[in-house]
Amino acid sequence: MARKPPRWYFSFRSPYSWLAYRELVDQHPDVADALEWRPFWEPEPALAERLAAAGGEFPYVPMSREKHRYILQDVRRLTAERGLSFAWPVDRAPRWEVAHLGYLVAAERGLGREYIAEVYRARWELGLDISDPLTITTIAAELDTDPRGIADAADDPAVRERGLAALLDVSKDGVFGVPFFAKGFDKFWGLDRLPAFVAALRADAPAPVPQDDHTPALAATGDFGHAGGCG
Secondary structure (H helix, E strand, O other): OOOOOOEEEEOOOOHHHHHHHHHHHHHOHHHHHHOEEEEOOOOOHHHHHHHHHOOOOOOOOOOOHHHHHHHHHHHHHHHHHHOOOOOOOOOOOOOOHHHHHHHHHHHHOOOHHHHHHHHHHHHHHOOOOOOOHHHHHHHHHHOOOOOOOOOOHHHOHHHHHHHHHHHHHHHHOOOOOEOEEEEOOEEEEOHHHHHHHHHHHHHOOOOOOOOOOOOOOOOOOOOOOOOOOEO
Protein backbone atom coordinates (compact mmCIF):
# COMPACT_ATOMS: atom_id res chain seq x y z
CA MET A 1 0.00 0.00 0.00
CA ALA A 2 1.36 3.40 -0.98
CA ARG A 3 2.14 5.65 1.92
CA LYS A 4 -0.19 8.61 2.27
CA PRO A 5 1.35 12.04 1.75
CA PRO A 6 1.52 14.38 4.74
CA ARG A 7 -1.73 16.23 5.19
CA TRP A 8 -3.57 18.68 7.36
CA TYR A 9 -7.25 19.00 8.01
CA PHE A 10 -8.53 22.55 8.35
CA SER A 11 -11.90 24.06 9.17
CA PHE A 12 -13.16 27.57 8.58
CA ARG A 13 -15.28 27.17 11.71
CA SER A 14 -12.37 26.76 14.12
CA PRO A 15 -10.32 29.73 15.37
CA TYR A 16 -7.46 27.33 16.19
CA SER A 17 -7.47 26.11 12.61
CA TRP A 18 -7.26 29.73 11.46
CA LEU A 19 -4.30 30.32 13.78
CA ALA A 20 -2.61 27.14 12.55
CA TYR A 21 -3.14 28.33 8.99
CA ARG A 22 -1.45 31.63 9.79
CA GLU A 23 1.41 29.80 11.51
CA LEU A 24 1.89 27.51 8.53
CA VAL A 25 1.89 30.10 5.78
CA ASP A 26 3.72 32.82 7.72
CA GLN A 27 6.35 30.78 9.56
CA HIS A 28 6.57 27.43 7.76
CA PRO A 29 5.75 28.01 4.06
CA ASP A 30 7.92 25.04 3.02
CA VAL A 31 5.79 22.75 5.18
CA ALA A 32 2.55 24.32 3.94
CA ASP A 33 3.62 23.62 0.36
CA ALA A 34 4.42 19.98 1.17
CA LEU A 35 0.97 19.15 2.58
CA GLU A 36 -2.32 18.00 1.20
CA TRP A 37 -4.95 20.49 2.39
CA ARG A 38 -8.19 18.75 3.34
CA PRO A 39 -11.42 20.34 4.65
CA PHE A 40 -13.20 19.28 7.83
CA TRP A 41 -16.72 20.44 8.60
CA GLU A 42 -19.86 19.37 10.38
CA PRO A 43 -22.19 17.94 7.70
CA GLU A 44 -25.86 18.70 7.51
CA PRO A 45 -28.25 15.81 8.34
CA ALA A 46 -28.70 14.66 4.73
CA LEU A 47 -24.98 14.37 4.10
CA ALA A 48 -24.39 12.90 7.56
CA GLU A 49 -26.89 10.15 6.76
CA ARG A 50 -25.11 9.35 3.51
CA LEU A 51 -21.78 9.32 5.34
CA ALA A 52 -23.12 6.79 7.84
CA ALA A 53 -24.59 4.66 5.04
CA ALA A 54 -21.13 4.59 3.43
CA GLY A 55 -19.57 3.34 6.66
CA GLY A 56 -18.14 6.63 7.87
CA GLU A 57 -18.87 8.84 10.85
CA PHE A 58 -18.29 12.41 11.86
CA PRO A 59 -17.03 12.76 15.45
CA TYR A 60 -18.84 15.93 16.44
CA VAL A 61 -19.61 16.61 20.10
CA PRO A 62 -21.62 19.73 21.05
CA MET A 63 -19.52 22.28 22.92
CA SER A 64 -20.47 23.28 26.46
CA ARG A 65 -20.94 26.95 27.35
CA GLU A 66 -17.94 26.69 29.68
CA LYS A 67 -15.66 25.47 26.91
CA HIS A 68 -16.99 28.13 24.54
CA ARG A 69 -16.19 30.86 27.08
CA TYR A 70 -12.73 29.41 27.57
CA ILE A 71 -12.07 29.42 23.83
CA LEU A 72 -13.16 33.07 23.63
CA GLN A 73 -10.55 33.98 26.26
CA ASP A 74 -7.88 31.71 24.81
CA VAL A 75 -8.22 32.98 21.25
CA ARG A 76 -8.08 36.59 22.43
CA ARG A 77 -4.79 35.79 24.19
CA LEU A 78 -3.32 33.95 21.22
CA THR A 79 -4.24 36.63 18.68
CA ALA A 80 -2.86 39.37 20.95
CA GLU A 81 0.43 37.48 21.28
CA ARG A 82 0.69 37.26 17.50
CA GLY A 83 -0.42 40.83 16.78
CA LEU A 84 -3.34 39.64 14.65
CA SER A 85 -6.52 41.58 14.05
CA PHE A 86 -9.50 39.55 15.20
CA ALA A 87 -13.28 39.75 15.17
CA TRP A 88 -15.39 37.03 16.74
CA PRO A 89 -18.12 36.11 14.22
CA VAL A 90 -21.76 35.60 15.10
CA ASP A 91 -23.19 32.45 13.51
CA ARG A 92 -26.93 32.97 13.27
CA ALA A 93 -27.76 30.03 11.01
CA PRO A 94 -24.49 28.25 10.25
CA ARG A 95 -24.35 26.02 7.22
CA TRP A 96 -20.73 24.93 7.05
CA GLU A 97 -21.15 23.17 3.72
CA VAL A 98 -21.45 26.53 1.93
CA ALA A 99 -17.83 27.57 2.54
CA HIS A 100 -16.22 24.12 2.67
CA LEU A 101 -17.80 22.71 -0.49
CA GLY A 102 -17.00 26.03 -2.15
CA TYR A 103 -13.36 25.28 -1.34
CA LEU A 104 -13.50 22.04 -3.35
CA VAL A 105 -14.56 23.98 -6.44
CA ALA A 106 -12.01 26.75 -5.86
CA ALA A 107 -9.26 24.16 -5.48
CA GLU A 108 -10.33 22.54 -8.75
CA ARG A 109 -9.87 25.94 -10.41
CA GLY A 110 -6.37 26.24 -8.95
CA LEU A 111 -7.47 28.83 -6.37
CA GLY A 112 -7.66 26.69 -3.25
CA ARG A 113 -5.01 28.49 -1.21
CA GLU A 114 -6.27 31.92 -2.25
CA TYR A 115 -9.83 30.95 -1.37
CA ILE A 116 -8.80 29.67 2.06
CA ALA A 117 -6.97 32.91 2.79
CA GLU A 118 -9.99 35.04 1.89
CA VAL A 119 -12.54 32.89 3.75
CA TYR A 120 -10.41 32.89 6.90
CA ARG A 121 -9.97 36.64 6.63
CA ALA A 122 -13.70 37.14 6.13
CA ARG A 123 -14.65 35.05 9.14
CA TRP A 124 -11.93 35.69 11.71
CA GLU A 125 -10.67 39.15 10.83
CA LEU A 126 -13.86 40.79 9.55
CA GLY A 127 -16.45 38.76 11.47
CA LEU A 128 -18.51 38.02 8.34
CA ASP A 129 -20.99 35.19 7.91
CA ILE A 130 -19.34 32.59 5.66
CA SER A 131 -22.55 30.54 5.62
CA ASP A 132 -24.10 33.29 3.53
CA PRO A 133 -23.64 32.59 -0.20
CA LEU A 134 -23.38 36.34 -0.75
CA THR A 135 -20.18 36.39 1.32
CA ILE A 136 -18.74 33.58 -0.80
CA THR A 137 -19.90 35.37 -3.95
CA THR A 138 -17.91 38.44 -2.90
CA ILE A 139 -14.85 36.31 -2.16
CA ALA A 140 -15.05 34.60 -5.54
CA ALA A 141 -15.31 37.97 -7.26
CA GLU A 142 -12.24 39.19 -5.37
CA LEU A 143 -10.39 36.13 -6.68
CA ASP A 144 -11.45 37.08 -10.21
CA THR A 145 -13.34 33.84 -10.77
CA ASP A 146 -16.97 33.14 -11.58
CA PRO A 147 -18.96 32.91 -8.31
CA ARG A 148 -21.26 30.39 -9.96
CA GLY A 149 -20.23 26.93 -8.89
CA ILE A 150 -18.47 28.21 -5.76
CA ALA A 151 -21.12 30.22 -3.93
CA ASP A 152 -23.76 27.60 -4.75
CA ALA A 153 -21.53 24.52 -4.35
CA ALA A 154 -23.49 23.26 -1.34
CA ASP A 155 -26.53 22.75 -3.59
CA ASP A 156 -24.70 21.06 -6.46
CA PRO A 157 -25.21 17.26 -6.39
CA ALA A 158 -21.85 16.60 -8.06
CA VAL A 159 -19.96 18.73 -5.55
CA ARG A 160 -21.87 17.12 -2.68
CA GLU A 161 -20.58 13.74 -3.94
CA ARG A 162 -17.06 15.09 -3.67
CA GLY A 163 -17.93 16.41 -0.23
CA LEU A 164 -19.01 12.92 0.80
CA ALA A 165 -15.65 11.56 -0.36
CA ALA A 166 -13.87 14.27 1.65
CA LEU A 167 -15.84 13.36 4.78
CA LEU A 168 -15.01 9.69 4.27
CA ASP A 169 -11.33 10.70 4.28
CA VAL A 170 -11.94 12.49 7.58
CA SER A 171 -13.42 9.31 9.00
CA LYS A 172 -10.73 6.99 7.59
CA ASP A 173 -7.96 9.18 8.96
CA GLY A 174 -9.54 9.20 12.41
CA VAL A 175 -9.81 12.98 12.51
CA PHE A 176 -11.73 14.13 15.57
CA GLY A 177 -10.97 17.85 15.64
CA VAL A 178 -8.94 20.57 14.00
CA PRO A 179 -6.32 21.59 13.27
CA PHE A 180 -5.23 18.01 12.62
CA PHE A 181 -1.95 16.99 11.03
CA ALA A 182 -0.96 13.55 9.78
CA LYS A 183 2.35 12.10 8.65
CA GLY A 184 2.06 8.44 7.75
CA PHE A 185 0.48 6.84 10.80
CA ASP A 186 1.59 9.66 13.12
CA LYS A 187 -1.10 12.14 14.05
CA PHE A 188 -0.89 15.56 15.68
CA TRP A 189 -3.97 17.41 16.93
CA GLY A 190 -4.18 21.05 17.90
CA LEU A 191 -2.32 24.29 17.43
CA ASP A 192 0.12 23.40 20.20
CA ARG A 193 1.20 20.28 18.28
CA LEU A 194 2.14 22.14 15.11
CA PRO A 195 5.84 22.56 16.08
CA ALA A 196 6.15 18.81 16.68
CA PHE A 197 4.56 18.06 13.33
CA VAL A 198 6.85 20.53 11.56
CA ALA A 199 9.90 18.95 13.21
CA ALA A 200 8.76 15.44 12.28
CA LEU A 201 8.17 16.42 8.67
CA ARG A 202 11.48 18.22 8.33
CA ALA A 203 13.32 15.28 9.88
CA ASP A 204 12.27 13.21 6.84
CA ALA A 205 13.21 15.88 4.31
CA PRO A 206 15.83 14.77 1.77
CA ALA A 207 17.87 17.89 2.52
CA PRO A 208 17.93 20.21 5.54
CA VAL A 209 15.26 22.89 5.46
CA PRO A 210 16.34 26.20 7.06
CA GLN A 211 14.51 26.91 10.29
CA ASP A 212 13.03 30.35 10.85
CA ASP A 213 14.80 31.79 13.89
CA HIS A 214 11.93 34.21 14.42
CA THR A 215 9.25 31.56 14.84
CA PRO A 216 7.52 32.29 18.19
CA ALA A 217 7.14 29.48 20.66
CA LEU A 218 3.58 28.28 21.10
CA ALA A 219 2.49 28.35 24.71
CA ALA A 220 0.72 25.24 25.99
CA THR A 221 -2.84 25.72 27.10
CA GLY A 222 -2.43 23.49 30.16
CA ASP A 223 -5.39 21.34 29.08
CA PHE A 224 -4.03 17.98 27.87
CA GLY A 225 -7.26 17.21 26.09
CA HIS A 226 -7.47 20.62 24.41
CA ALA A 227 -4.10 21.20 22.71
CA GLY A 228 -5.37 24.26 20.90
CA GLY A 229 -7.90 22.37 18.86
CA CYS A 230 -11.65 22.05 18.51
CA GLY A 231 -14.22 20.08 16.58
